[in-house]
Amino acid sequence: MPRQEGRAGAPRPSAPPELGYTGRAHSRAMEDTSLVDMARRIPAALGATFRLAWSVDRRMVATVLVCQVLSGIGTAVMLAAVADAMGPLFGATHPAAGLREAGPSLLVAGVALGAGSGAWIVADWATRRLNPQVASAADLAMVDLLMRVELSAYDEEGFTDRSQAAETGALRAVDLAEDAKNMTNGLVQLVSAASVLTVLHPLLLGVLLLSVVPRGMGGVISARIDYRVFDASVSARNTRGMMRWFLTTPTLADELRANTMRPYLHFWYRTMCDRVEGRALAAAPLHLRVNTFAASLSGVFTVGMWGSLAALVVSDRMTLALAGTAIVASQTAGRSLNSVIRYGAAMFHHALYLDDYHRFLGRAGELTTRRGGAKPEAPAEIRLTGAAFSYPEKRTPALHPVSLTLRRGEVVALVGENGAGKSTLVRLLTGLTLPTAGSVHWDDTDLATADAESVWRHVGLVPQQNGHWPLAARENIDLGQPRTHGDDLVWQAAEQVGMDEVIRELPAGLDTLLARSLWGGHELSGGQWQRLACARAMYRSPGLLILDEPTSEMDARGEHRIFSELRGMARDRITLVVTHRLDNVKMADRIIVLDKGSIREEGTFGQLTDAGGLFAELYALSQDR
Template identity: 70%
Template sequence: MASHEQAARTETGEVGTSDAAVSVPAARTGVPQPAAPPELDYNGRKHRRAMDDATLWDMARRIPAALIQTARLAWRVDRRMALTIVVCQLLSGIGTAVMLGAVAQALPQLMAADPRAGLARAWPALAVAVVAMATGAAMWILADWATRRLNPKIASAADLELVDLHMRAELAAYDAEGFGDRSQAAEIGALRAVDLADDAKTLTNGLVQLVSAAAVLTSLHPLLLGVLLLSVVPRGLGGVIAARVDYRVHDRTISARNVRGMMRWWLTTAELADELRANTMRGYLHFWYRAMCDRVEGRELEGAKPYLRITLLAASLGGLFTLGMWASLAGLVLAGSMSTAIAGTAVVASQTAGRALNSIIRYSTVMFHHGLYLSDYYEFIDEVRAMTTARGTAQARAPRQIRLEGACYTYPGKETAAVHSITLTLNRGEVVALVGENGAGKSTLIRMLTGLTVPTDGTVQWDDTDLAAADAETVWRHVGLVPQKNGHWPLAARENITLGQPREHGDERIWAAAEQVGMTKALRELPDQLETLLARSVWGGHELSGGQWQRLACARAMYRQPAVLVLDEPTSEMDARGEHQIFRELRTMAPDRITVVVTHRLDNVRMADRVIVLEQGTVREQGSFDDLVATEGSLLGELYALAQDR
């Protein structure tokens, strides 16, 4: 459901239409009232209602696990800083205990009948208390410094491991059900690993301070530990309940915030600016975005009232228990069971313990929440590590022949094979065109030919090397691939061509590859030629047209001078001149490699030595273009006739 504020706007017919985002009644403008955005709820997320459903025991049990995971990560990235934090925390706690003990020694002297004499006797203890306080503060500052040095290393280590494993995972991992959701949760865990380091430092400091205060109070009088609990328990319970309220608001708004964040990128990116304006989308999309903002804002405001009620109640109970503590101390003093000095020390210690407990409660709930996502991170890391590409040790060489014997591939979670029972032979010097309707299995077949995936049944061999038993990196070293969706890498023009290859050949080879695809003139006209950053969204960057990006992708593959060159719809955004040049170069380069081209533009298929037509994952027919088109009942002939009628 929409928030109360947004619902009210819907009832009164208000929509955002002006540049100043002024709400104008739809009845006056004649503009139809847009429908409110649908309510989205990610019911599948793993930790839905985790804080709401958790008992205090659940939190107490999970928080040590989160601390251990954080400590492992910190120890792995920088042992010296991790050890510095631990030592500083312990020294800070010792400083607190020494300070409270010194205060307990000094107070009886300060309350003596002769103030001057009492001060003279108390100053050594007071000096110790001051030094202990200063030492504790210095240790906290040093721990904070160490944490600030540790945080960027933790962030980089967690992120790098996640990215590296993604890049090394088998492509089948991406097709596994829920992989994207688990990846997103792991990414959140990686981001929150930094927060956990800070939270863990503050939490452990609170624990150390609380233990120090409790130890001092117990040594002064056994009853003081109970008095301490009376003073801090209400605030602790209030903190837990308030944290539940905070998390409930977070849980109820996570869908709206996530969708709003995704939409914000689309509304502000240059890539969609033309479509947004020319198709008059701005009015509705502004209304939609504002409605989502209202939805989040309304629910956060709804949570403010119970939060205030809980904190006021906890503060009131804490005040009552604090009065009870003071009354208990007064009773002990009047009964002669405790000196006034010890009672004063108890008040100071209870205040220290109260602040420590507030930190413990606050950061325990935060760590509980963050720890859920850190667990996701480690679980996902283990999952992807088990799915990284590790097939065999055979060293693949540039093939003279690629043979498929009964090759099949079934995607994870699917019952029907995308490609099945394909037997083919491709030879060096041959240009092969793959043709078929959408979903015929062309992309899957390309993946098997290039070793990006290994067949779930049957074999793919480069000469005598079975790709399932070969070191995948040695296979890909001989492959040049131009996929349908190629990367518009935010790098300099030079790196966009040489990407992944050594630079020992110099710029001559770069310009040669650019010449092959007709990009020389465009690159020379860039502000800094090969040094120009190809990213318009970055200051000083430059953007290419869609066809120029495709030419650059082709140049990248040709620069590699691969033994297996595969182009999947390489000219879909090029003009006729560019398309003609690419296919002319393919013919020129053909003798030194195996060339495979996928295209729906059937006039381009004429240049192939052989056409392989796929249908529903199998080879329907193969042969020369002219022979297949002339054959009665040929699928290629049917598709070609349809293309000519357009």
């Protein structure tokens, strides 16, 4: 029963809903796969792990493989030397004489054991060097693709779910590499020890398998239980992780406290914690029963192995010395077989998520921005000819066919109510999205045939939700672009938006880290962040400058300065301003009014207010506030 914090007798809040998570293609794979199927798929998992590790550091992969083989050879030599030593130790009349005779063999066994251990240590060192590289490679590949997919990819059904599943796969890549090392080492050790046992007596190998297989099966069943718990709680853990950021970030701290949201949100978070915790606790008794049964059955067969050894010795079919060697070999083989089964099951588990990762990379790769090779210059004219856009699975287009021309030197205002299609039109103008019908041309270049990066080099965009990048003030303006004139252009852009004095007063000026949540960081106000976003766009000296609600958080002085600068810079570019503050559109050369995805009106401020249409109505409402 979820615990909650609250006043005695207070009504109980409704619990947060159970959310489904559909991004995994293998939600029942651990439960539905037999041990034989699992063993059959392990080579594929090993191959995938090998290819990923080989792509990041071939030298370390080769080191691990060579050391695994050397470790196995060391085990085999050690067991063979122990077998040679057992005869003198058990057969000599005087212990001292037996020890002297067995000395060379024991020395070889010790050296082989040391060499095998040394090889294992080096393999572990190489794996520790591989792991962070594998983790970074998996993460970078995914982040790079997500930054390059078409924006329409995010509208594809299931894309976000698959992305979340792939994130899990990227995280599991390191576990898979570690498990592969442990499993292959166990396999090499098993082959070495089993070979010695088979030479001593074939019966011993069969009895050994019977003694360790129950524990292995118990490990597989436990892995299935763990997977079932993980699968059942993945939604709660994901939503809990998301909510945790909202509860602890300073960005929302004011709203959380002033609106007394803490009691309910604490209850909500506690409920998610209880769901995750409860499913894990419910599985604990099942784990206990499985492991107890497996250990008991294994114990019965282990006693059988000891009995077999005793029977062989009593019947003179095996000497006491060889029986001692068999004991050492069986212990080694038993540990190795346990490792193979345990890490093999874990590898299969992790490989399911890595498969999700590779599937997603393949799909995201298909959705990356690949259009054409044309490289347009900064546009003197942008023409939309019957350009429309519809989102997948939506019956109504976000933007009906639009024919429109924007020219260099113009300041155009785009207005309309929420959902009118303004953001969609902006995406088409900038080439962020291609129209699903019609065309968009920059001068004579159809954007469907243009290299997207070449188009975006001429765009300066200030979106409604601009990035508060955790970078220095300088990089928040130039975003790391080459500074051919030192910081002169950075300061010029800051001055254009009225941020130069603010930056000079920061503790380290342009070098100040703008992230209060990081050590040594500094925070700006909402309006200052908007000014900085405008400076970032102006620094680029773009051919197309688009500002979407650029002054919503600015004071009157800052807002006046931004629009004055826009007017002064207009001659060298096409400027489009999206705003709900209709007083600001007086400075525009032309106003375009969108309504339900279509252009409803177009003209100057005076023409539209005199026409008495939608714009006049919206403007009158804005004056009544």
